[in-house]
Amino acid sequence: MIRSEVLRDIAPILRDQLVICNIGLPSQELHMIDDQPTNFYMLGTMGLSSSIGLGVALAQSKKVISIDGDGSVLTNFGTLPTIANNVADNFILLIIDNGSYGSTGDQPTYAGKKTSLTAVAKACGCENVVECKAEDTGKVLQAALDSNKMTIIVCKCESGNIKLPVITKDPVVIRDRFMTAVQS
Amino acid sequence: MSINTKIVDDFVANGVDFVTTVPCKQLAGVIDEIEAREEIYHIPANKEDEGMGLCAGAFMGGKRPAIIMQNTAIGVTVNTLVTLTQFYRMPLPMLISYRGELKEPVACQVEMAVHTKALLNQLLIPTYHFHHKSDADELDAILKYTFMCNKPVAILTDATFWGGYGE
Numbered sequence: 001m002i003r004s005e006v007l008r009d010i011a012p013i014l015r016d017q018l019v020i021c022n023i024g025l026p027s028q029e030l031h032m033i034d035d036q037p038t039n040f041y042m043l044g045t046m047g048l049s050s051s052i053g054l055g056v057a058l059a060q061s062k063k064v065i066s067i068d069g070d071g072s073v074l075t076n077f078g079t080l081p082t083i084a085n086n087v088a089d090n091f092i093l094l095i096i097d098n099g100s101y102g103s104t105g106d107q108p109t110y111a112g113k114k115t116s117l118t119a120v121a122k123a124c125g126c127e128n129v130v131e132c133k134a135e136d137t138g139k140v141l142q143a144a145l146d147s148n149k150m151t152i153i154v155c156k157c158e159s160g161n162i163k164l165p166v167i168t169k170d171p172v173v174i175r176d177r178f179m180t181a182v183q184s
Numbered sequence: 185m186s187i188n189t190k191i192v193d194d195f196v197a198n199g200v201d202f203v204t205t206v207p208c209k210q211l212a213g214v215i216d217e218i219e220a221r222e223e224i225y226h227i228p229a230n231k232e233d234e235g236m237g238l239c240a241g242a243f244m245g246g247k248r249p250a251i252i253m254q255n256t257a258i259g260v261t262v263n264t265l266v267t268l269t270q271f272y273r274m275p276l277p278m279l280i281s282y283r284g285e286l287k288e289p290v291a292c293q294v295e296m297a298v299h300t301k302a303l304l305n306q307l308l309i310p311t312y313h314f315h316h317k318s319d320a321d322e323l324d325a326i327l328k329y330t331f332m333c334n335k336p337v338a339i340l341t342d343a344t345f346w347g348g349y350g351e
Contacts, residue, residue: 020241040244042268043267043271044263044266044267044268044271045233045237045263045264045267045268047233047234047237048233048234048236048237048240048264048268050237051234051235051236051237051238051240051241052237052238052240052241052244052268053241054238054241055202055237055238055239055240055241055242055243055244055245055247055249056241056242056244056245057241057245058202058225058227058238058241058242058245058247059202059241059242059243059244059245059246059247060245060246076231076233076234076237078229078230078231078234079230079234079237081230082227082228082229082230082234082238086227171271171272171273172272172273174272175244175272175273175274178244179244179246182244182245182246183246
């Protein structure tokens, strides 16, 4: 399975949750598969999906899922100790780890080589870290939601992209409808 | 009242309840004061762009965020300020230690100081410079202005304002 297939698979679970979605193809794919006002699409700022999601989770009580990538987590490695030391049990970080920088042409990341993000997250102090196969992502994500415990999921999937358009929604519209959904 | 207490009192009076910090010697007292206040969730960040991501999320979750950092961070955070805070129109008071100004003992700090206001100007970030103790009287108005206009706003605080480096 490639990332877009994983997103299509878990879209029914994401639908009812607040979702912060990573820059580039992940946001474009989620936007195409199941656009929801509860989705915050990052149009820039690689690396900060987990930070934004943790901020939302600490600020209010609804559950928040940050969809991140292995390349983006590598860009903002400092996020993992911050997450570990500021536990928000309404927060799930879903790292879709395809071992490549998908949006820029599938250049390999170090996570696809020697570096294990699962081991790094555990070493940073994250207490519930689950690595799964792409096919099991829905089951693992639902279990994390049901557990009411902050969870880091590392979903190992294949590298590969589909062709799709960029998001042309105005950023303030994306932000405003997300904030309205948070408050509803 | 100490200047640290006055600054944090103004934060609290303006509903600021989520503060991320990256330390600086000059800001140590105000960071201690932030940590001590029950009204504020204090979340230290490992890097300032990470902190701005946390603040963006906290704002969307209903909090009033602020960041405390050194002016060196302006060099680190240009992309985040432009593509997150400004692009999505979010408020962010930035209390910044203006290292490299008069009384600075570390030469390298001057290298960033000479770019600080030019960068902020280029980014169209409203910028206030606290040099005398009485300049802090405007903090309350600056915070109100920040949350009125939904922009990042810089408050530069130099060594003269803080009374030197304690040497």
